[in-house]
Amino acid sequence: MIRVKYLIMIVDVCLAYLCLVSAYTLRFRGFDSLDGLLTGGNFRVFCYLLVVIFSTYLFDLYERKNFSNSKYLTCRVAMAVFVAFFLLSAVFYLIPSLQFGRGLLFISFFWLFWGQLGVRFLIRRFSRSEQFSTRIIIIGAGELAQRVADIVPDDHNVHSFVRFISCSEKEPIISPDLIIGDISEIDDLIHDYRPQKLVVALNERRGNLPLREFMKSKLRGVEILEATTYFEQEKGCLLIENMQPSAFIYTQGFRMTPFMRSYKRIYDIIFSSVGLFFLSPVFPILAILIKLDSPGPVFFKQLRVGENEVEYFVYKFRSMAEDAEKATGAVWAQKNDPRVTKIGQFLRKTRLDEIPQLYNVLKGDMSFIGPRPERLPFVERLKETIPFYSTRHFVKPGVTGWAQVCYPYGASDEDALEKMRYDLYYIKNYSVMLDFKIIIETVRVVLTGFGGR
Numbered sequence: 001m002i003r004v005k006y007l008i009m010i011v012d013v014c015l016a017y018l019c020l021v022s023a024y025t026l027r028f029r030g031f032d033s034l035d036g037l038l039t040g041g042n043f044r045v046f047c048y049l050l051v052v053i054f055s056t057y058l059f060d061l062y063e064r065k066n067f068s069n070s071k072y073l074t075c076r077v078a079m080a081v082f083v084a085f086f087l088l089s090a091v092f093y094l095i096p097s098l099q100f101g102r103g104l105l106f107i108s109f110f111w112l113f114w115g116q117l118g119v120r121f122l123i124r125r126f127s128r129s130e131q132f133s134t135r136i137i138i139i140g141a142g143e144l145a146q147r148v149a150d151i152v153p154d155d156h157n158v159h160s161f162v163r164f165i166s167c168s169e170k171e172p173i174i175s176p177d178l179i180i181g182d183i184s185e186i187d188d189l190i191h192d193y194r195p196q197k198l199v200v201a202l203n204e205r206r207g208n209l210p211l212r213e214f215m216k217s218k219l220r221g222v223e224i225l226e227a228t229t230y231f232e233q234e235k236g237c238l239l240i241e242n243m244q245p246s247a248f249i250y251t252q253g254f255r256m257t258p259f260m261r262s263y264k265r266i267y268d269i270i271f272s273s274v275g276l277f278f279l280s281p282v283f284p285i286l287a288i289l290i291k292l293d294s295p296g297p298v299f300f301k302q303l304r305v306g307e308n309e310v311e312y313f314v315y316k317f318r319s320m321a322e323d324a325e326k327a328t329g330a331v332w333a334q335k336n337d338p339r340v341t342k343i344g345q346f347l348r349k350t351r352l353d354e355i356p357q358l359y360n361v362l363k364g365d366m367s368f369i370g371p372r373p374e375r376l377p378f379v380e381r382l383k384e385t386i387p388f389y390s391t392r393h394f395v396k397p398g399v400t401g402w403a404q405v406c407y408p409y410g411a412s413d414e415d416a417l418e419k420m421r422y423d424l425y426y427i428k429n430y431s432v433m434l435d436f437k438i439i440i441e442t443v444r445v446v447l448t449g450f451g452g453r
Contacts, residue, residue: 022111024108048088059083068124136198199226253429268367272359296322297318298317299317304397306365319353320340366399371392372397372403373397
């Protein structure tokens with residue numbers, strides 16, 4: 001099933017192309033001049049569409065949850081169109097053969113602004129109809145069922161609902177108003193409520209599930225999911241507290257073949273080499289700023305735990321005062337941490353302090369993408385409290401990663417648990433496409449400053 005955001009992307013591609021064609025027709029007065037649009041081939045049209053989609057994605061305009069606030073939506077669309085115009089102007093300056101002309105671009109982007117805004121307002125309007133409602137029935141009324149209910153997407157749909165079916169003699173923690181019946185009545189309840197999904201949220205399922213009724217419902221088109229699977233689909237991370245060891249062994253994921261490791265190492269070398277080459281002019285500028293801001297070395301090195309729990313030295317630009325942990329020992333970085341210098345706040349917010357880690361990637365201590373490396377004192381403590389924590393050390397740590405782009409900078413054991421969910425999701429679902437998505441998300445994090453601390 002195609003997700004809504006991909007359908008919106010397809011609509012945006014068609015809309016952007018239509019705006020370009022219309023602007024070209026208006027600018028050159030007639031459809032007979034359209035042949036000139038493809039002069040030099042289709043590549044420049046492709047560049048135009050690619051920049052539009054990238055800029056729109058950069059401002060998070062493919063998530064339906066962001067359509068609810070009119071002012072927020074209008075500002076985001078305006079910024080996306082402005083950035084797309086700026087990026088294309090830069091491309092045209094570097095490659096003059098791709099130029100459309102600024103007048104043509106201005107007209108097409110003016111129409112694109114109103115088109116994208118109108119499409120998103122229409123989606124928000126029609127998503128409130130009953131045909132687009134979210135109807136979920138959760139089997140169970142305990143803590144796991146409540147946990148699942150808490151992550152059901154809130155799309156402000158007046159017809160959407162989540163209901164529960166009790167499956168135990170224990171006292172439910174769910175409000176009685178939301179419990180529509182008992183498991184013995186499931187066939188009638190499914191017929192009456194017509195859910196799109198059944199989510200099984202039971203810690204003990206043996207002998208409690210009506211398999212024949214489930215099979216009948218599945219044949220009628222109802223999607224049936226375990227709580228952990230639903231959590232993974234909606235949140236992009238794993239509900240590790242409720243996972244059994246068999247979930248690691250028998251799943252299709254959690255498998256890194258020699259071929260996967262080989263091509264991952266190849267693009268690690270390519271990314272780190274190219275990154276160090278192009279970012280090397282920034283090094284002296286940052287070095288001067290760091291030295292002017294506070295006394296101490298420019299670079300900071302620290303032991304971190306890498307693949308197979310082997311320690312290595314990680315290198316960064318120094319963002320804290322010298323000997324910041326001399327009195328306290330190893331402690332988590334906090335929000336508004338007083339140990340962070342003024343230039344250090346900027347470096348952390350933009351992730352520029354991470355640039356020297358590209359040297360670690362080139363050496364082979366790290367990968368470009370992977371779990372965030374932690375220090376040994378934290379690792380030893382977290383292994384005792386977080387299930388399957390050592391699993392994250394079966395791959396190399398990364399400069400960026402799924403946890404880094406999906407969750408703010410961790411500052412406690414609770415944050416470490418949340419980031420662990422994303423790390424295991426990455427290890428389970430590793431693919432080239434997921435790495436590409438993380439790279440795009442990293443660009444957004446660097447430009448917006450999300451997650452830095």
